[in-house]
Amino acid sequence: MSQVFDLLIVGGGVSGSALLYLAARYTDLQHVGMLEKYAAPARVNSLHSNNSQTLHCGDIETNYSLEKALKVQRAARMVENYATAQPDIDHLIFRYSKMVLGVGDRECGQLRARFETLSPHYPGLRLLEPRDIARIEPAVAYSGGSARHDEIIALGSEGEYTAVNFEALARSFVRQAQRCQGKQIDVGYNQQVRHIKRQGELFIVESGTTSFQARSIVVCAGGHSLKLAHDLGYGHHFSVLPVAGSYYFTPQVLRGKVYTVQNDKLPFAAIHGDPDVMVPGKTRWGPTALVLPVLERYNWDTLKDFMRVFRFDRQVWDVLYDLLKVPDIRNYMLKNFLFEVPVLRRALFLKDARKIVPDLRYRDLKFAHHVGGIRPQLIDKDNRKLMMGEAKIDTGVGAVFNMTPSPGATCCLENAEVDMRKIAGYLGARVDEEGFARELLVDDKRHEVEDLPAHFISGDAAA
Numbered sequence: 296m297s298q299v300f301d302l303l304i305v306g307g308g309v310s311g312s313a314l315l316y317l318a319a320r321y322t323d324l325q326h327v328g329m330l331e332k333y334a335a336p337a338r339v340n341s342l343h344s345n346n347s348q349t350l351h352c353g354d355i356e357t358n359y360s361l362e363k364a365l366k367v368q369r370a371a372r373m374v375e376n377y378a379t380a381q382p383d384i385d386h387l388i389f390r391y392s393k394m395v396l397g398v399g400d401r402e403c404g405q406l407r408a409r410f411e412t413l414s415p416h417y418p419g420l421r422l423l424e425p426r427d428i429a430r431i432e433p434a435v436a437y438s439g440g441s442a443r444h445d446e447i448i449a450l451g452s453e454g455e456y457t458a459v460n461f462e463a464l465a466r467s468f469v470r471q472a473q474r475c476q477g478k479q480i481d482v483g484y485n486q487q488v489r490h491i492k493r494q495g496e497l498f499i500v501e502s503g504t505t506s507f508q509a510r511s512i513v514v515c516a517g518g519h520s521l522k523l524a525h526d527l528g529y530g531h532h533f534s535v536l537p538v539a540g541s542y543y544f545t546p547q548v549l550r551g552k553v554y555t556v557q558n559d560k561l562p563f564a565a566i567h568g569d570p571d572v573m574v575p576g577k578t579r580w581g582p583t584a585l586v587l588p589v590l591e592r593y594n595w596d597t598l599k600d601f602m603r604v605f606r607f608d609r610q611v612w613d614v615l616y617d618l619l620k621v622p623d624i625r626n627y628m629l630k631n632f633l634f635e636v637p638v639l640r641r642a643l644f645l646k647d648a649r650k651i652v653p654d655l656r657y658r659d660l661k662f663a664h665h666v667g668g669i670r671p672q673l674i675d676k677d678n679r680k681l682m683m684g685e686a687k688i689d690t691g692v693g694a695v696f697n698m699t700p701s702p703g704a705t706c707c708l709e710n711a712e713v714d715m716r717k718i719a720g721y722l723g724a725r726v727d728e729e730g731f732a733r734e735l736l737v738d739d740k741r742h743e744v745e746d747l748p749a750h751f752i753s754g755d756a757a758a
């Protein structure tokens with residue numbers, strides 16, 4: 296890699312790779328690069344085993360407002376439009392039935408009301424009565440050979456694209472970006488960026504061995520993004536709370552994705568069960584949500600990185616104290632801590648999973664070792680709150696920093712679109728709007744991307 300980059304992306308997960316693809320294909324930027332600390336793309340949260348592989352469309356995520364649901368729907372369609380046009384579509388995107396299950400009077404009422412609100416916008420969405428659930432997911436509707444006794448209802452669809460291998464998607468973005476003719480697209484692996492500074496009009500991006508120069512940078516390095524933003528003097532009013540997710544496997548009892556109704560106070564708490572696109576013959580359950588002092592799951596070397604961005608002080612303590620004051624959150628945190636204790640964790644988790652499949656047995660459950668990633672949730676110290684969903688720090692001077700917990704993988708192209716436009720605007724580059732709309736939005740122009748506030752955006756989270 297040499298010369299000055301027009302755009303240099305840090306982090307080769309699905310977010311960074313999506314931006315590499317958009318910049319290469321739809322802008323006239325001549326020299327675009329991406330630096331990734333590992334030897335291949337998507338080894339952290341976008342790795343196939345580290346997330347739930349769900350293409351979130353907003354219809355079965357009960358914690359999304361209608362506005363948020365439609366925004367996510369647009370983002371999901373972009374991923375679908377990209378993946379279904381690729382020659383290796385069968386490795387990228389998958390069709391399974393999906394539903395969100397309501398159990399008991401309150402949840403069933405909530406789902407009926409939600410169906411009224413959402414169905415005009417989701418033509419494939421159905422209100423599923425127990426007999427429909429029994430046809431699609433018999434193990435959910437029956438217990439001990441007869442219909443389960445508790446009241447159930449579901450919202451769901453069949454035959455839609457609902458799962459994505461986000462690791463394979465990231466690799467596909469990189470491959471397709473490198474095929475773009477007439478420009479220089481450089482990807483550097485084993486390049487851990489240690490420091491970014493500004494020198495005149497340029498950014499100097501330093502890895503252990505090399506120093507790169509760029510006219511603009513976008514950092515998509517998960518929780519590490521905040522550390523690099525702090526280096527450059529931005530985002531000091533944010534701290535990060537890493538929330539790890541673990542999973543369990545059982546023999547295959549579900550045919551598709553079965554989510555449960557979310558608790559409003561804990562938007563990523565409700566577990567689901569679904570097929571794992573890379574592990575045939577099993578059902579995967581989870582994720583749990585455990586606060587851990589690392590930026591990458593199963594990588595204790597990132598403890599020191601966490602300490603640098605956590606910056607524990609009175610304001611962080613206030614946010615944590617506010618969270619722990621809420622009994623639902625306190626009990627949930629304790630339960631998720633116990634979810635990590637061998638023996639105990641299986642019994643506890645079984646109770647939650649039986650809400651979906653009542654006949655699930657203790658001996659069926661196996662903790663999935665080395666499966667699951669970290670959601671880097673931001674703490675907004677000034678406003679004394681824990682941020683849900685994706686967050687962006689836009690410096691306004693050609694440097695953008697992304698932190699992307701769920702549904703960040705679904706939103707990879709939409710998020711990259713926002714960054715592509717910001718960087719193109721900053722550098723005075725041209726965006727091929729016609730090509731972009733034709734290939735990625737296809738016939739979906741109903742929900743134009745919002746004009747996002749200059750310095751910060753955030754959304755709601757889902758598991």
Ligand SMILES: Cc1cc2nc3c(=O)[nH]c(=O)nc-3n(C[C@H](O)[C@H](O)[C@H](O)COP(=O)(O)OP(=O)(O)OC[C@H]3O[C@@H](n4cnc5c(N)ncnc54)[C@H](O)[C@@H]3O)c2cc1C
Nearest residue numbers: 306308309310332340341346347349488540668703704705
């Ligand atoms: C348990 C769990 C379940 C989830 N389920 C879903 C789901 O079903 N659907 C969904 O849409 N989203 C889901 N998500 C969220 C999704 O996984 C993330 O939003 C997405 O993978 C983020 O992609 P990314 O590229 O921003 O980050 P990552 O995939 O974490 O990539 C960051 C990259 O930056 C690199 N990097 C870090 N530091 C440096 C550095 N200093 N220099 C160079 N490179 C660096 C890393 O090596 C990594 O490759 C889930 C997340 C978790 C944890």
